[in-house]
Amino acid sequence: MLTDARALNSGSSLRADVCIVGGGAAGITIAMEMLNSDLSVLLLESGGTESDAATQALAQGESIGAPLTSLDNPVNLDQTRLRYLGGTTNHWAGFCRPLSPIDFETRDHLVVSGWPIDYADMVPYWDRAAEWVRISDADFSIGAWERRLGVSAPPIDTLAVEPLAFQVSFPTKFGDVYAPELRAAANIEVLLHANALNLAGNDGQRVAHVDVATLSGVSFTVEARAYVLAAGGIENARLLLASIDSDPAGLGNSNGLVGRYFSEHLQIYAGFGVLEPDFGEVSGLQGGEVAITQGRHAGHVHGAKFALGLTDAHLRSAATTGLELQFLPGRLPDGAPLQEQGVTVGDISAMMAHTGPEPGTAVYLQALAEQEPNPQSRVMLGSRTDALGMRRVRLDWQYTAADRRRVIAGLRVMAEAIGAADWGRLQLVPGGVHADAHDNLVSGELLTIFRSVPDEIDLSGFPVGVGFHHMCTTRMSRSVEQGVVDADCRMHEVDNLWVAGSSVFATAGTATPTMSIVALSIRLADHLQELLG
Amino acid sequence: MRNADASDTPAPAHGSAPPEDEHNISRRQVLRLGSGGALALVIGAGAGWFDRARDSGPKTLLAPAPTTSTTTSTTSSTTTTAAPVTVTGIGEVDPRIITLGQRVVEVTGEDDIAELLAQLPEADQDRDPLERAAARVRTDFEMSDTISVDGWILAASEARAAAVIALFCSESVDSTC
Structure with missing residues (x-):
């Protein structure tokens, strides 16, 4: 009751x-x-x-560490969770994907790592979890989702980089x-x-x-x-x-x-890319949307979105942390996809990355990265109290220079995998894409950004957002x-x-x-x- | 290499020298060369796309003709012993290649055409330049032999090829080199 x-x-x-x-x-x-x-x-x-302001205010607190931003906009602690x-x-947003085997393993290059349970211990629970979050099932294999959606995953599959499928709850x-x-x-x-x-x-x-x-x-x-x-x-x-x-x-x-x-997922607008013109068909994405088909049950739809990720094997051999990369097609202000306007990105793109007779597809890159466990990143209690007399949260979120280096290294590995597959070229300009690119990515802006890139790109200070x-x-x-x-x-x-x-x-x-x-x-x-x- | 056969003018057939009218590569053709296009252009010099030692005009380029090469995991080196190649004309070049090449030179500091050429794959009469360029670009990426230019992660060979073209065309008053 x-x-x-x-x-x-x-x-x-x-x-x-x-x-x-x-x-x-x-x-x-x-x-x-x-x-x-x-x-x-x-x-x-x-x-x-239903939400009410007085209760939601109990979630307020102070953030004294790295800035909390989403889509370039500062966010307050009470905006990141709901009461x-x-x-x-x-x-x-409804995106679902289980943890990977590597996540449960001890990684000696991290100050602490390894779970006291194995990935195998979790296997019996993924399918049951799929029922509660209301996705198709616990099958996240690329082949299954290519068949279900009738589209192809990004054609990148190397020892270091592989396509990933996120299932989508709509959202439950x-x-x-x-x-x-x-x-x-x-x-x-x-x-x-x-x-x-x-x-x-x-x-x-x-x-x-x-x-x-x-x-x-x-x-x-x-x-x-x-x-x-x-x-x-x-x-x-x-x-x-x-x-x-x-x-x-x-x-x-x-x-x-x-x-x-305390850990967050580092969200980074990582730069741009020009990919093969058939990108939209290949990835199953149009305008960053999710590909859906009728599911196995009445009223059920399959929903999934593809991305690229570093393989577990690479994370082990390179002693690094996880990274995922999504490609979000650029759009002109009127909403028309760039490729329909015959627009390509940057002086390099047409010559190097575009391999076909049609203009390549301009995309911008959104990366999600794992940060290394950091004991200095922590939740504490502040001196102020809330309406119930409970001390408010003081969050000191910290990520490290090593985290940034790993992000750049991982992005470069992905850029090289894409180049080796002859699928396109990436321009890594972390923080060089603005949030309004979601809706207003115009060719002029892209060219301006390209041309304004300094000789030495600052890889130590690029902005990092949070994933809540x-x-x-x-x-x-x-x-x-x-x-x-x-x-x-x-x-x-x-x-x-x-x-x-x-x-x-x-x-x-x-x-x-x-x-x-x-x-x-x-x-x-x-x-x-x-x-x- | 996908779409390589989409060009209006096909690349030279395997094992044959290109016809004379392909000495000048049109902008459109360059664009359609696609990945490694600049590299193919330069490789083409060894296949006879550039005139050899027939002209000593203001645009003449003297470079050692590569004869043998060895490739390591990240770089390639070439022993140069043959008579120099004289490149007298590339033709109309997409200015974007030159822009890129100039940036490559600025970023890498590599401005010696002979040394740049020595790091690129030599011509092979049995393979067309485009195919050879694509293979080399793919190998560069696979071996992490890449160069970052304004954030673009490029195969070292394609970047160096653009640099060669930019250096060669630096005295050009128009897009024809």
């Missing part, structure tokens, strides 16, 4: 087998996996079923989609407008109860056999740091690792010295507290995180049902 916590009596004490904090992709998946089980589930959701039922799935807002079942559930109660403020306990090894409050002034507690934090990569750390009954450093934080290793992917702040590890949760997502130091969501990622990878969040949540739900059932 769905209950408005504002109608509860202050001082109430609620009980359940499982208390889940957060009603986003992770929290709703765990609750739904327990639907009709013998366990009673109480899910605390900060917001209601109402469904959480951040209320504004996600977990709150909207699963609210009816949650409302009807006999064993699940979703408490709306219920904000968890403190994980109470006096010995630091067990949570005794959760202190909860509404913005309307109602306070109550929840006691459970098991507690699951599923409030997102930032809020999970915030709540642990704010729970100081037994330790001023926060709950489960004796090694000071809660909030550290908050990861690794309660990273999974084998030992308490290297992370916050164990292989079962249980806090190393707190017996009855588990963590769900991308905060448990040991390293970020390059896959968009939602599918992996959901898969890990299913796995956790299985574990809890076995443990408590």
Whole structure:
């Protein structure tokens, strides 16, 4: 059922087998996996079923590290995540791809890496995750998607570079989609407008109860056999740091690792390219849109988008981090594709990259990169408090010069693979493409940018945006010295507290995180049902 | 090399010298040479596309004729022992090739035509220049033998070929070299 916590009596004490904090992709998946089980589930959701400004303001905080930007525009912390039922799935783009085998491996060139579970441990959960995020299935093979969509993936397949397929959820807002079942559930109660403020306990090894409050002034507690934090990569750390009954450093934080290793996906407008004229047909993309066909079920559509990625083999041999590259066709102001105007890009393009009788296709390049785990990149608590008296977040997001070098090196590897395949040429001008290129990429601008490139391109200071992917702040590890949760997502130091969501990622990878969040949540739900059932 | 046969005027057939009227390469033809087009143009010098030692006019280019070559993982080197090649004319060249070539020279500092030529594949009477250029460009990319010019990642050979053309045409008052 769905209950408005504002109608509860202050001082109430609620009980359940499982208390889940957060009603986003992770929290709703765990609750739904327990639907009709013998366990009673109480899910605390900060917001209601729609967004409201007062609740959303609870997500405000200060950013003191690298600038947070999206499409060249500064963004505030409260714009990067949403506090109402469904959480951040209320504004996600729907791109799905599971983590890769390399992501689970130990990589000696990183300060910390390696999960305490293997890729094989996750395989049983991808297909189930596909059901929850509502994509076709867990088949991400290029061949399958070429057949389903009737288009070809980029014809690049080397030891270092390979095409990738992202499946597209259209996009599944977990709150909207699963609210009816949650409302009807006999064993699940979703408490709306219920904000968890403190994980109470006096010995630091067990949570005794959760202190909860509404913005309307109602306070109550929840006691459970098991507690699951599923409030997102930032809020999970915030709540642990704010729970100081037994330790001023926060709950489960004796090694000071809660909030550290905060990772984002580095988003870089990497430059331009001129590709074969049949690019649109080859990639299945027109104007950056997603290729879709009728799916296997009535009313279902297959949706996918191709990109290029560095292979796992290359990441191992080159001791580097992940990188993906997408090609977004340029457009004239009137919306006509450049190629229809007979326009090519730059003085070089027509001569070198365009190999056919028709003008080559002008594209701009969008890269998504994994950053190396960095303990200095962290979520902390600020000195200011929110409307409920809880200390706000202070985010110190940091990426390194090595991250930038790896991005450039990876882009060059991709440019060389494209050249070797005779598919075109890339111009790497990180930060040289402006955000409005999405809608207003004109030939004149491209030429101007090309000609204004300085002799020495600044590869050390190119702008980096964010993907609203908050990861690794309660990273999974084998030992308490290297992370916050164990292989079962249980806090190393707190017996009855588990963590769900991308905060448990040991390293970020390059896959968009939602599918992996959901898969890990299913796995956790299985574990809890076995443990408590 | 895709679309190589799309040119109005076919590239010289394997094993045969190009006809006389192909000494001058039109802009359109150059454009349609596509990937490695500039390189093919220069390779063509060894196949007889450039006049050899017949003219000593103001545009005459003296360069050692490559005779043997060895290729390593990232570079190629050529031993030059034969009589010099005298290039007397390239024809109408797309100005974009010259623009690129000038930038290559500026970026790399490589401005010696003989040395540049020595790093390019020599002519092979059994293969047409376009095919040979495409193969070399592909090998350059595969071996990461690339040059960044204003951010463009180019095969070293195609960039050097453009540099050769730019240097040769530097005294030209129009687009005809």
